[in-house]
Each structure stands twice: as C-alpha cells, then as structure tokens.
Amino acid sequence: MENNDKNINWIAKILSKNASADEQQALDQWRTQAPDNEDLYASSQKIWDLVEHSENSPKEVNLDQAWAKFENKLQDRMVEPKGSVISIWTRRLVVAAVLTIGVFGYWWTQSSGDQPMAYSTQSGETLEVQLPDGSKVILNENSELAYDQKFTPRTIKLTGEAFFDVTKSGETFTVNTEKTQVTVLGTSFNIRAYTNQADAEVAVLTGKVAVDLAKADKPTGVVLVAGEKAVLDNNTQQLSKAISNTNNVVSWQTKKLNFKNTTINDVVNTLERHFDIDIQPTENILKCHFTGRFDEANLDEVLQTIAFSLDLQVDKDSDTIKLSGEGCQSSSNE
Amino acid sequence: MSTNIPDDKLLDRLRANDPSVLKAIFYKYYTTIYRVTYRFVSNDATAEDLAQDVFMKFWEKREQLNIRESLGGYLRRMAVNEALGYLRKNKKIELEEIDNRTMGGTAQSGEDLYLGGELEEVLNKAIESLPPKCKTVFLLSRFEQLTYREISERLGISIKTVENQMGKALRVLRKWLANYSTMIAFLFWWI
Structure with missing residues (x-):
C-alpha cells in the first residue's frame, strides 16, 4: 500500500509536468513491468484529464449585476475627499464632528442593544441586507425581516421569501417564520413562507439545515442537506422532504x-x-x-x-x- | 457590451487612461476571474468579493502596471494571489468548513452522487472534499500550471510536501471515482 502511495506521488509529478527526464524514463519502464502498474497510471491520467473539464460553476455569472455592484464600489472610492482645500481649522472641526457622532453612535448602539431592526420589500423589489454577524440575506418581494440589533442569539423573523448565506460561527442561526423554525450553523438556503400561500418551503443550497414546526411540542423536524428541500403542507401541518431543483429555487435572485x-x-x-x-x-x-x-x-x-x-x-x-x-x-x- | 475586444486594444486604451476601458476589461474577464476565485474559496459571496477586489486593485494600480504577459494571464495571477491571501487570512474558518464538508461528503456519497448523475458534479465534489492545503496545492498545479517549486514558494512549504499533497489529491480523486463504480465502469469503457 505504501508503495502504491509512492507510485501515485510519482505519477502526479509526471502528469503535472514536474518530473525530470530521468524520472519520466523510469516511470515508462515501471509501467511496462506489470499490468497493474499500467492500470494505475492509465486510470490516474484519465482522472487528471477529466478534472480539467470539470466546470466548477457555482452560479451563473450575471455580468451586468456584477458590473453594477463594482461600479458602485468604484464611485464610493472616487468621492473620497482630496483634502487640499480645507484649512486646518475646518479639518479640526470635521474631526470633532465625526468624533461626536462616533461617540454618540457608540453609546446609542450600546444602549439600544435590543433595538428591533426591520426591513421590508414592496412588490417587484428585492433587498440585500447584511446582518451584524456578516451573514447575508436577500429579501424577495413583499417580504419582511426583523431581528434585534444586538443579534445574540442569532435569531431572525421572516415573512415571505429570502435567500440566506449564513456566516459560520460556533453559534446557531435561527430563522422563525409563522409556522416553521429553521436552524443552521453556516450554509446557504432559501425560505419561502408567505402568509397568503398554501405551502412553506425551505431549500438548501449548501451545508446542513434543520427545519422544525414553529409550535412543536416534540421534535417534528427534518434535517436537510444540499439539494434537498422541506415543504410544509398547510392543510396537514406535515413537513415532508423532497429533492429540490436548487437552480430554480433561487431563480428570483438569478x-x-x-x-x-x-x-x-x-x-x-x-x-x-x-x-x-x-x-x-x-x-x-x-x-x-x-x-x-x-x-x-x-x-x-x-x-x-x-x-x-x-x-x-x-x-x-x-x-x-x-x-x-x-x-x-x-x-x-x- | 462586447466581450471580445483584443487585449492589445484594451491595453492601449488603458495606457491612454480611457475610463471606459475598465468596463470592457471587466466584461471580458470577470467570469474567468470569478471562477478562479471560486475554485479556491468555494463560496459564492466570497468569490464575488475577491473577484471584485481584483478589478479594483487592477484599476487603482493601472498607472504602475507593467504587463508582459497576456492581460487575461495577468488578471488570473492577481486572482490567485487574492484567493491565497484570503485563505491565509481566514485559515481557521476555512479549515473548519472544509473539514466538515469532507466528513458529510464521504458519509453520504454513493447514492447521493448517483442521483446527481453528472460526472462533472462528482469531480467537483471530489475536489471539494480535499483537505484545504491539499486542495490549494492541487488547484495551483492543475489549473494555474504552477510548478512544484513555485507552489512551494507561494505557500511556504517544502517541495516534498507539495509532492505528497499532489499524490494525496490524486489518490483521493481516484477513490471518489472508484466509489462511484458504475460511473467508472462506464468511463473506462467509453473513453
């Protein structure tokens, strides 16, 4: 077995064109010594070649969107003050003003730790929200998102539909909707829980997610991995698991x-x-x-x-x- | 937006400080750059941020640029640097995330993959399943065509380690595909 490991190191070196002429020659000889050797080489080479064609495309790239985002960043950088016209005194004033706001702002965020934060969207709107822990939420139309500014524990309330990309930390991240509770560690998933629609749905794009009924006395939930979804049937109040077409789940976003x-x-x-x-x-x-x-x-x-x-x-x-x-x-x- | 303006035209416009050239370069290369960063970080949002940073740095440094190779090659190299910088900075997080995924991935592999059905998917999952250092070494060799020496210098590890990591990567990939026995039978018979 250990021998085999060495041989694979050797083969990798050849395939990645890092071998010397001598090594290359030695390997060619080794290949002819036993059919197993040749098999090992041939199958390794096939994998090496195949990997090149593995198109690792996470999501389709939308150039217009990417450019729009980039242009915004670019503009932000360009409006940074040049700073040559302002006199030293005005500068001091600016600094003082900023400091006051800074201190006041600090005090304000401290004292209002459980200040509720809320975002909502109208028809045809989507909104990207960055949460205090760095997680990203994209809110679909006619949806509402609420959380305490302190954001410990990481708990959020959702009505409607949103896509979550959750930053990993030791602490769980919980999304409460009217009828379900979704718990994760760090992952991306889509929740659809409009109040006026029959079924609520949670689809997982990466990672692992647990879905429970909101008012469950005992654990009723299902655990989902990437590519699966849970659907809550509003009539039976049952959660069921299904394969999810992850592409189309987030089509509202892509x-x-x-x-x-x-x-x-x-x-x-x-x-x-x-x-x-x-x-x-x-x-x-x-x-x-x-x-x-x-x-x-x-x-x-x-x-x-x-x-x-x-x-x-x-x-x-x-x-x-x-x-x-x-x-x-x-x-x-x- | 046309995406196939030749590089030399783009570079001429860049030297002439034509502000519209950035958009042209962005449209031509963003997708490639994004795919490069994604391969390394395996996360949409991070890959996007890194890809955007590449173009931001490119633009900010435009006056000091001295591009001897192709524009695409140059941007790609910036992207690799950006991704490696990120991996280094977030070492802990990355290790943890990828390790978790590796465990989940192998535990449920077989059936799950068969349902997914595509060779491409298997290969991607296989690459994803590699431990972080092993994956980075493999990507640098296979996709960025860096030599073992270059990889060892970039990552600050010995050439021997690069060799071992490359062997390990190949072994893991072989195992993934071998587990996937129907697929591999098909593959050897077909190719």
Whole structure:
C-alpha cells in the first residue's frame, strides 16, 4: 500500500509536468513491468484529464449585476475627499464632528442593544441586507425581516421569501417564520413562507439545515442537506422532504430558469412562482417533459419556447394563462 | 457590451487612461476571474468579493502596471494571489468548513452522487472534499500550471510536501471515482 502511495506521488509529478527526464524514463519502464502498474497510471491520467473539464460553476455569472455592484464600489472610492482645500481649522472641526457622532453612535448602539431592526420589500423589489454577524440575506418581494440589533442569539423573523448565506460561527442561526423554525450553523438556503400561500418551503443550497414546526411540542423536524428541500403542507401541518431543483429555487435572485427533462407540472409551478402568475395546463399535458434554459427571459419568450417544443397552445386571459395540447405519448426522453 | 475586444486594444486604451476601458476589461474577464476565485474559496459571496477586489486593485494600480504577459494571464495571477491571501487570512474558518464538508461528503456519497448523475458534479465534489492545503496545492498545479517549486514558494512549504499533497489529491480523486463504480465502469469503457 505504501508503495502504491509512492507510485501515485510519482505519477502526479509526471502528469503535472514536474518530473525530470530521468524520472519520466523510469516511470515508462515501471509501467511496462506489470499490468497493474499500467492500470494505475492509465486510470490516474484519465482522472487528471477529466478534472480539467470539470466546470466548477457555482452560479451563473450575471455580468451586468456584477458590473453594477463594482461600479458602485468604484464611485464610493472616487468621492473620497482630496483634502487640499480645507484649512486646518475646518479639518479640526470635521474631526470633532465625526468624533461626536462616533461617540454618540457608540453609546446609542450600546444602549439600544435590543433595538428591533426591520426591513421590508414592496412588490417587484428585492433587498440585500447584511446582518451584524456578516451573514447575508436577500429579501424577495413583499417580504419582511426583523431581528434585534444586538443579534445574540442569532435569531431572525421572516415573512415571505429570502435567500440566506449564513456566516459560520460556533453559534446557531435561527430563522422563525409563522409556522416553521429553521436552524443552521453556516450554509446557504432559501425560505419561502408567505402568509397568503398554501405551502412553506425551505431549500438548501449548501451545508446542513434543520427545519422544525414553529409550535412543536416534540421534535417534528427534518434535517436537510444540499439539494434537498422541506415543504410544509398547510392543510396537514406535515413537513415532508423532497429533492429540490436548487437552480430554480433561487431563480428570483438569478433571473435564470433551468429545466432538464422536467414535467410540465413542475415547469408550471416554477413559472408561476417566478413570474407570479397563474397558469392552468390541461390534464393531458401534465406528464409531458421539457428541457431548456432561459436567461432573463420574459414570460412570453418562455411560454412560446415551451409551446413550440411541445406543440402546445397558449391562451392568455386577463390573469390566467391556459396551456393545452395533444399530450405526449412517450413522455420521458431519457 | 462586447466581450471580445483584443487585449492589445484594451491595453492601449488603458495606457491612454480611457475610463471606459475598465468596463470592457471587466466584461471580458470577470467570469474567468470569478471562477478562479471560486475554485479556491468555494463560496459564492466570497468569490464575488475577491473577484471584485481584483478589478479594483487592477484599476487603482493601472498607472504602475507593467504587463508582459497576456492581460487575461495577468488578471488570473492577481486572482490567485487574492484567493491565497484570503485563505491565509481566514485559515481557521476555512479549515473548519472544509473539514466538515469532507466528513458529510464521504458519509453520504454513493447514492447521493448517483442521483446527481453528472460526472462533472462528482469531480467537483471530489475536489471539494480535499483537505484545504491539499486542495490549494492541487488547484495551483492543475489549473494555474504552477510548478512544484513555485507552489512551494507561494505557500511556504517544502517541495516534498507539495509532492505528497499532489499524490494525496490524486489518490483521493481516484477513490471518489472508484466509489462511484458504475460511473467508472462506464468511463473506462467509453473513453
């Protein structure tokens, strides 16, 4: 075994082009000595080559968004005072003023440790909030977020939908919604808990999350890992676990939709949520499958593409969209 | 926004202090730079901050720049520096996070991966599962094409350690893929 370890070090050196000519030659010889040697080398090389093509794309990059953010930072830096015109006296005054505010501000934050902080969004708005512990929350539209300024323990109240990227610390991070309690250590996840909607949903992008019912007497919860979600059925008050399409869970944030052999039923659910509309597919097309990607596409473009690929008809009412068609024979293309 | 303006044109405009050039450079290289920082830090928000810092530093230092290689290569090198600086500064946090992930990852690997289904995903998870130092060494060699000597100098470790870490990385990757037996059977038969 130890020998094998040495050989792998050797192979890694060859593959990464760090070996000398002598080492290269020695290895070539070693490879011919036993079929196992050659196997070890060949399989290592395959992995080495494959890794190059592993596209490690965490999220799709939105250049316009990234640039907008960057431009803001850039402007912040550019408005820093040049400082040559101000006389020494004015400078002192400025310093004094800043100090006063500083001291006052310090006193104020100290004395108001449990000052409630609240953020809310209107229709069509999203808001990024940085919490005192460095965690990031992106609040979707018509949502509310509240916490104590002191933020110990790390507890937050949410109505509506938000994406959380939680900074890791020894202390748990808890999100209370009307009906659920979500506890994490450090991770990113999406919670959807609008009061006017039937089901609450928690989807996990990275890390591990525990979800419990808000008023549970005994532990009723489920533990989720990346790629899973918990759905609370409002009628039965039961939490159930399911596989989550993490791409589309945060589509409200990324503006991207991604379907891979997805049933029309699921496609419709995603679109309804993404565009905040009502879509009614006829029963016979629910089992059809659709594959496709959309980047910042509008509703019409998406509907047209789906309708075209599955030969569906789209009828738009004032506030409902009807989808109908012949249905699909062999529904899955896998 | 066009993203394929040739580098020499961009550099000419940069020298002429044309303020619009920054946006052009940003659009052309941001995605690449972001992917580089992401590989090292494995976190969206951090990778984004680091990538943005790269362009900020690039812009602030534009007058002292002396770019002998390609613009892309230069930015990429800045990105690696930025990421390594971050890893060094946050050593504790990183170690803890990645260690946790490693444990979770191997415990549940098999079935989970099969459901995910894609080779790419397996490879990424495998790389993610490497211990922090091992992963950094591997990334520098495999993706940044640094030599063992350069890696040892950059990270302040011996060449012997680099060799061992590289071997370890390769072993772990092999194990991940071997665990994934159906996939590997398919792979060897197919490639």
